[in-house]
Structures are given as C-alpha cells and as structure tokens.
Amino acid sequence: MTVTGTEGKTLMQSRTLGERLVTSALGLGCMGMSEFYGGRDDAESVATIRRALDLGVTMLDTSDMYGPFTNEELLGKAIAGRRGEVVVATKFGVERRPDDGYFGLNSRPEYVRRACDASLRRLGVDHIDLYYQHRVDPTVPVEETWGALAELVAAGKVRHLGISEAPADVVRRAHAVHPVTAGQYEYSLFSREPEADLLPTLRELNIGLVAYSPLGRGMLTGSIASLDQLEQDDYRRGTPRFQGDNLDHNLALVARVRKLAAEREVTPGQLALAWVLAQGPDVVPIPGTKRRRYLEENVAALDVRLSPADLAAIDASTPPGAAAGERYPSRPPVGHR
Structure with missing residues (x-):
C-alpha cells in the first residue's frame, strides 16, 4: 500500500455513474448536519x-426528510454562488410533517411533483442533478412513480434519477421506465449485503452504486468505544449494532481494522473508505x-x-x-439512512 499527496492537496479523482453522470470519487453525506447524529452547528456544517x-x-447528498426539510436549506445556503461545482443529490418519498414526528412513505405521482418543486425551492437551484426515490412505496407501482420522474427529467427539473434501498427486481422495473443512474445502499466492511444480488444487477444495467454509511455509522473510524461517547439524542444509541454484546463483537472487528491500518500508517477510517x-x-x-477535520x-x-x-x-x-x-431497529424511522 502506498499513500501519496499532502494534507489539503489531494488530487480529486472522478467517477462516472450510469451513462454520463460524472462526480467526484468520494462524496459528502450531509444528513447528520441536521438530524439523527446529535447536536447541530450550522456554521461549522456550512x-x-x-x-x-x-x-x-x-x-x-441530502434529502427532503432530513431535518425535516432543513438539511436541503442548509445545503442550498452553503452552495450559493458555487452551483457549477456541485452535483446536487436529494431524495423524495419519505413524507414527514415538521410538527409531530410523522414518518410515512409516499411515491404517488402527484406527490413526486410537489416534492420536487419544494426541494428546488429549498435548495435554491433550478434543477436537481440526481433525484432519488428514497424508499419504495409498496402501495404505488414503481412504474407509476418512475413515469412521473421521467416527466420531471423531460421538464428539465431533474437531470438523473436514482433509487435507494430497492431490491434488484424493483430496480429492473424502474429502469425499464427510465434509466436509473445510481442506486444508493448501505455498503461498508460491516454491510456487505449488496455484493450478493444487487451489485451484479446494477452492473448488468450500468447503474452506479452510491455507498452510504461506508464507515459503519462511524464505528469503523475506531473513535467509538462505548455509547457514552454518543449524545443522548444520537439515533445510533437505539440501533442493534451499537447494543450490548453486538457492540462488543463489532468493536473486536474494529480492532482488527485498526491493526491493519496502523501497519499501513493510515487511520482505520481511511482504510475502510479505501x-x-x-x-x-x-x-x-x-x-x-x-x-x-x-x-x-x-x-x-x-x-x-x-494491493x-x-x-x-x-x-x-x-x-x-x-x-x-x-x-436498523425493528421499527426504524422510515427512510432513515
């Protein structure tokens, strides 16, 4: 293994998702800036x-349901004046109300159109580069949802379409209506489920994989030793991999990653991302x-x-x-990433 470059001078690599969406090889997930992972500091987030x-x-990467709604506003503020440098990726399909904690799935065509217009306003942009169906709505045929999404592409409001946490057969059905550019799934050393059926399907259809939680929700950084380090409102406190014997077992795995990283003079998180x-x-x-930092x-x-x-x-x-x-817990907030 070799490490090149100096701090702040990394030459950014690019990758292509689907047929033609060129993006940086590494992205930034913005969800935790507004919700789920403890306190907020909007100035530092911007x-x-x-x-x-x-x-x-x-x-x-953001979603209308993060906050709810406030994460898109934060991202819009941060990219003001720099729109040409950004691939804006956001999501619809998890319906929330700001006042009562409601979570629900909604992928009806009329909702898709409303959600897109609302996201455009909050982000302060005239188009969304990559628009994901955040979760599949079992009450709405995916063909109906993707028909509405295809209309948004034709109208110039959206450039590329994605889907998140959908099984391979649903990805195929969506792709038959309009090309899917990217699928977003949890993928890390702790979550290798996509390797079985999903990745082969994505590659057959020339669909890119956007990997969320590639650091195992922070555990693979080696910086978490107990729940005491997490704030009281941190969502991870209630997730199975951070509980009891599961946590002890997973921290033993992290110790292996930490040892491999130390031998190669990189951090555990860098090894996991690499x-x-x-x-x-x-x-x-x-x-x-x-x-x-x-x-x-x-x-x-x-x-x-x-190597x-x-x-x-x-x-x-x-x-x-x-x-x-x-x-996830047995009953997670719908669409939480």
Whole structure:
C-alpha cells in the first residue's frame, strides 16, 4: 500500500455513474448536519460543505426528510454562488410533517411533483442533478412513480434519477421506465449485503452504486468505544449494532481494522473508505460528517492504494456477515439512512 499527496492537496479523482453522470470519487453525506447524529452547528456544517468543494468533492447528498426539510436549506445556503461545482443529490418519498414526528412513505405521482418543486425551492437551484426515490412505496407501482420522474427529467427539473434501498427486481422495473443512474445502499466492511444480488444487477444495467454509511455509522473510524461517547439524542444509541454484546463483537472487528491500518500508517477510517473505493470504479462512497477535520481525513483516503494482499487481509478481517446485529431497529424511522 502506498499513500501519496499532502494534507489539503489531494488530487480529486472522478467517477462516472450510469451513462454520463460524472462526480467526484468520494462524496459528502450531509444528513447528520441536521438530524439523527446529535447536536447541530450550522456554521461549522456550512464551512464543511464549502471546504469539501475546495477539495474537489462535488457529490453532495441530502434529502427532503432530513431535518425535516432543513438539511436541503442548509445545503442550498452553503452552495450559493458555487452551483457549477456541485452535483446536487436529494431524495423524495419519505413524507414527514415538521410538527409531530410523522414518518410515512409516499411515491404517488402527484406527490413526486410537489416534492420536487419544494426541494428546488429549498435548495435554491433550478434543477436537481440526481433525484432519488428514497424508499419504495409498496402501495404505488414503481412504474407509476418512475413515469412521473421521467416527466420531471423531460421538464428539465431533474437531470438523473436514482433509487435507494430497492431490491434488484424493483430496480429492473424502474429502469425499464427510465434509466436509473445510481442506486444508493448501505455498503461498508460491516454491510456487505449488496455484493450478493444487487451489485451484479446494477452492473448488468450500468447503474452506479452510491455507498452510504461506508464507515459503519462511524464505528469503523475506531473513535467509538462505548455509547457514552454518543449524545443522548444520537439515533445510533437505539440501533442493534451499537447494543450490548453486538457492540462488543463489532468493536473486536474494529480492532482488527485498526491493526491493519496502523501497519499501513493510515487511520482505520481511511482504510475502510479505501476498501469501498477499491470495489470498483462505479462505486462512490458518501461518508457523512459535519466537521472539517473529519472531512479532510476522509478525502485523504483517496490517496490510499490497496494491493491485492491488502484487500485479502481486509476481507479476512471482516468477511461478509461478520458484523453482529441488524442495520436498523425493528421499527426504524422510515427512510432513515
């Protein structure tokens, strides 16, 4: 393994999702800036987004349901005056009300159109580069939803379409209506489920994979040793992988990753991100952070080169299915990423 470059001087690589959406090889997930992962600091979040642009990170990921609604507004503020540098990715399909905690699925065509217009207003842009169906609505045939999305593309409001956490057969049905550019799924050393059926389907159809939570919701950074480090309103406190024996088991896996990283003089998080990046040129991880120092550490993972021997050692340390506990609670907030 070799590491090149110096802090703040990483030469940003690009990757192509689908037929023609060119984006930075590493993106930035903005969800935690507004909700789910503890307290907010909007000033630092805006500074983090702008620093990401300075470093060449173009893929910025949000959703109308984060906040709710406020994360899109935050992103819009941060990219004002720099629209040409950004691939704006947002989502619809998880309906929320700001006053009562309601979560529900809604992919009816009339809702899709309203949601798109509302996102455009909050973001302060005239088009969305990548618009995802956040979760599949079982009450609405995907063909109806994607018919409405195709109309948004024809109207110039959306450039590319994506889908999130949909099974392979639903991806095929959506793709038959309008090309799917990207599928967004949890993918990391702790969540390797996409490798079975999903990745082969995406590659057959020339659909890129956008990997959310590529750091195992922060655990793979090696910085979390107990729940006491998480704020009281942090969503992870209620997730199975952060509970009891599951947490102990998963921290033992992290210790293996930490050892491999130390031997190669990189951080555990950089090793974990480099592994995701090495899974193919059609994979774009979007680690989330709300602090500039962690952003810079993540971007430096692009300088990590993994040899076949490195990849074999990492696979042996955290094989598919190694992590203990389900990804979500039995009844998570619908559409939480």
